Amino acid sequence: MSDxxxxxxxxxxxxxxxxxLAGDGYYLECANGHGSLPPRRVCPECGSTDLSxxxxxxxxxxxxxxxxxxxxxxxxxxxxxxxxxxxxxxVRITGIVPGVDGDGIAIGDxxxxxxxxxxxxxxxxxxFRPA
Amino acid sequence: MTGVRVAGVxxxxxxxxxxxxGRDLFAEAALAALADAGVDGDDVExxxxxxxxGALAERxxxxxxxxxxxxxxxxxxxxxxxxxxxxxxAVREAVRAIRSGENxxxxxxxxxxxxxxxxxxxxxxxxxAADELxxxxxxxxxxxxxxxxxxxxxxxxxxxREDLAHVAAKNHANAVNNxxxxxxxxxxxxxxxxxxxxxxxxxxxxxxxxxxxxxALVLVSEEFAADHDLDxxxxxxxxxxxxxxxxxxxxxDMARTPAATDAAEEAYADAGITSDEVAxxxxxxxxxxxxxxxxxxxxxxxxxxxxxxxxxxxxxxDGDLPVNLSGGLKAKGHPVGATGGSQIAExxxxxxxxxxxxxxxxxxxxxxxxxxxGTVASAVVHVLEVAE
Ligand SMILES: [Zn+2]
Numbered sequence: 001m002s003d004x005x006x007x008x009x010x011x012x013x014x015x016x017x018x019x020x021l022a023g024d025g026y027y028l029e030c031a032n033g034h035g036s037l038p039p040r041r042v043c044p045e046c047g048s049t050d051l052s053x054x055x056x057x058x059x060x061x062x063x064x065x066x067x068x069x070x071x072x073x074x075x076x077x078x079x080x081x082x083x084x085x086x087x088x089x090x091v092r093i094t095g096i097v098p099g100v101d102g103d104g105i106a107i108g109d110x111x112x113x114x115x116x117x118x119x120x121x122x123x124x125x126x127x128f129r130p131a
Numbered sequence: 132m133t134g135v136r137v138a139g140v141x142x143x144x145x146x147x148x149x150x151x152x153g154r155d156l157f158a159e160a161a162l163a164a165l166a167d168a169g170v171d172g173d174d175v176e177x178x179x180x181x182x183x184x185g186a187l188a189e190r191x192x193x194x195x196x197x198x199x200x201x202x203x204x205x206x207x208x209x210x211x212x213x214x215x216x217x218x219x220x221a222v223r224e225a226v227r228a229i230r231s232g233e234n235x236x237x238x239x240x241x242x243x244x245x246x247x248x249x250x251x252x253x254x255x256x257x258x259x260a261a262d263e264l265x266x267x268x269x270x271x272x273x274x275x276x277x278x279x280x281x282x283x284x285x286x287x288x289x290x291x292r293e294d295l296a297h298v299a300a301k302n303h304a305n306a307v308n309n310x311x312x313x314x315x316x317x318x319x320x321x322x323x324x325x326x327x328x329x330x331x332x333x334x335x336x337x338x339x340x341x342x343x344x345x346x347a348l349v350l351v352s353e354e355f356a357a358d359h360d361l362d363x364x365x366x367x368x369x370x371x372x373x374x375x376x377x378x379x380x381x382x383x384d385m386a387r388t389p390a391a392t393d394a395a396e397e398a399y400a401d402a403g404i405t406s407d408e409v410a411x412x413x414x415x416x417x418x419x420x421x422x423x424x425x426x427x428x429x430x431x432x433x434x435x436x437x438x439x440x441x442x443x444x445x446x447x448x449d450g451d452l453p454v455n456l457s458g459g460l461k462a463k464g465h466p467v468g469a470t471g472g473s474q475i476a477e478x479x480x481x482x483x484x485x486x487x488x489x490x491x492x493x494x495x496x497x498x499x500x501x502x503x504x505g506t507v508a509s510a511v512v513h514v515l516e517v518a519e
Contacts, residue, residue, distance in 0.1 A: 092380040
């Protein structure tokens with residue numbers, strides 16, 4: 001996917017952040033220790049503009065999840081699929097958990113983040129895999 | 132600061148209006164509101180209009196001038212968009228304009244057309260209300276987002292699918308006599324439990340339907356109502372709005388809706404009342420779990436207590452606090468950009484005594500409406516009172 005496509009809004013920082021989830025994942029940390037995700041210029045908690053990259057914990061715990069049976073048209077992932085919000089402490093991240101159904105996942109499960117490409121949209125697709 | 136009266140209300144029936152345009156739907160509601168108010172369209176100084184997905188559903192952006200013209204008004208208009216809270220914001224800004232002395236007569240409401248799209252297209256259009264980078268790309272649909280909240284709620288406070296099924300059954304029972312409701316029929320708790328799963332743990336009967344419809348209100352200053360001898364006994368005495376992080380993942384607690392708490396606190400303070408004084412409420416039950424979280428945010432129940440309210444009978448027609456006597460979004464329908472205005476139209480009718488369910492709240496003088504956007508990243512609350 002070309003970053004120079006003039007018809008697509010820039011996701012400055014988002015694509016790089018998502019790509020890093022496959023290896024050295026990171027989040028943004030402000031001067032007061034709040035976590036957030038890029039693209040971001042200001043800490044949404046305190047307004048600090050002093051943001052730096054901090055290492056994302058290698059695994060997180062499922063905070064909530066749903067097995068979704070009706071997908072948007074053209075989404076590129078066939079339902080049913082499981083979407084989960086995973087808690088990494090300073091930040092939470094939402095993604096798809098491939099290969100499980102709603103009975104194969106529970107709150108508190110430990111998962112690690114990864115990134116794929118959504119073939120239908122060309123966008124990054126954040127996924128979680130068994131830790 | 133002048134008070135604001137609801138001089139007239141207008142609604143289309145909610146449901147599928149095949150072959151009709153959005154402008155035709157809004158014109159029907161607007162003309163009904165003007166007739167109900169006994170106000171001439173030439174007296175309207177501005178249209179505040181709510182719409183969410185018209186650019187996707189009808190390829191019609193810039194809807195305010197289209198709707199002003201369709202309603203036969205010769206004034207300017209402004210479209211307000213705050214997802215499912217679009218009309219709530221439109222009404223709130225009209226209230227503020229009248230209170231400021233800037234305007235005496237406003238038309239406020241909204242319209243949405245949805246049934247002309249396929250279910251997958253509606254799912255896609257509604258998902259636009261979520262965070263595009265961090266939720267939509269991760270497959271979070273509108274039902275999916277509320278499912279994430281429902282599971283977080285069950286995990287934190289307990290409650291069950293059966294509790295939620297009682298919310299659905301209650302709201303369907305309330306819609307039976309409402310001529311504007313999409314589903315004027317009862318459902319049983321068992322039917323709700325047995326309906327197909329949409330996004331676990333939510334099933335089809337936990338969800339509001341896909342709906343076309345429009346709402347309109349004629350709002351006037353107290354002075355205008357007196358000068359023109361209008362029969363406008365219901366006043367909007369409190370308005371409040373709250374906001375939150377767009378993505379659910381960024382909220383401190385995914386089982387709570389603090390934007391609604393903030394909106395309610397502002398509206399209560401504005402009206403000079405407490406939650407104890409509210410006798411009847413119309414809350415944003417796009418999903419059954421949304422009604423539960425609304426009841427707690429509005430101060431009617433402690434966290435964890437709202438989920439059993441319908442099952443215990445607290446919020447049923449005969450309960451201490453009837454909720455969604457219109458049928459709610461669940462049974463009355465949810466034409467997204469029209470909903471906030473329709474809640475105030477229904478509450479006005481309930482308090483005036485000309486709603487088919489008014490006898491359930493015959494002595495009520497204080498009502499509340501709660502309209503939420505997305506997963507309650509935005510919320511608008513209004514207090515309505517019988518002023519005379
Ligand atoms: Zn900070």
